[in-house]
Amino acid sequence: MNSFLSTILDRESALMFILGAIESEIVPVLFEINIPNDTRISTLYADVRNESYMQDEGEILFLMDYVFEIDSVSNDNENNQISVVKLIVTEQYEEKDGLKQLLDLMRMRINNTRSDTCAIAYLMQEMGYYDKARYYYELERKNLPPHHFLHSALYSDIAHIFDQQGNYAEALNYYQNSL
Structure with missing residues (x-):
């Protein structure tokens, strides 16, 4: 199973993907990810711009070991049909009630x-x-x-x-x- 999340830095490129998928019953979502300046966290993603076919998009690959906290949910300022979810990368899931155990169990089940x-x-x-x-x-x-x-x-x-x-x-x- 692929264990990477592919993201792009260029907001306009992301919006092109989203706008191409707008349907009446489905709400398109743009995720904005904030990464704190933390040495451990910075080692869990890779900037693959120079390796990508679409270098202008600025592709970033995240390992699936991340936990994202939701900072806010709102409508896009330019297009009300799009929801914007702002996420913060965190590694403090161990402190959350049972979240680490749940994630470990799900990883084990998926890997098996x-x-x-x-x-x-x-x-x-x-x-x-x-x-x-x-x-x-x-x-x-x-x-x-x-x-x-x-x-x-x-x-x-x-x-x-x-x-x-x-x-x-x-x-x-x-x-x-x-x-």
Whole structure:
């Protein structure tokens, strides 16, 4: 699983991505990230401008070990359709109630998944996007040979989603298929 977050320094380039994706039901969000002048934090991201195809964008890669605190949420001054979320990079998550344990548990679960597709499905499921999670589990299942041993685990994962949604009949059907 890719463990980097790709960002760009150039606000206008970021807005071009956002404006190209504006839909009536989806609120586009521009994240502005403030990085304190801290030696430890500065070692967890890389300025890859000179390595990038689009050097003018100013691409920065963040390791996914960061925790971001939300500083503010507002509408963009130039375009009210865009929300601006200002984030501050912090490494003080150890002090937050149980956050370090939760992050460690989620990292362990993601690292122990069967594939990148299953890792995405797991994250979708944890965020409550059950239809998307089911889609990725089904995609993984369809890519396996017919009698592969992982079919059972994937049927069980899908059953668990139906169980979480309260669709017990469908959950039972998938649990039975997992046997």
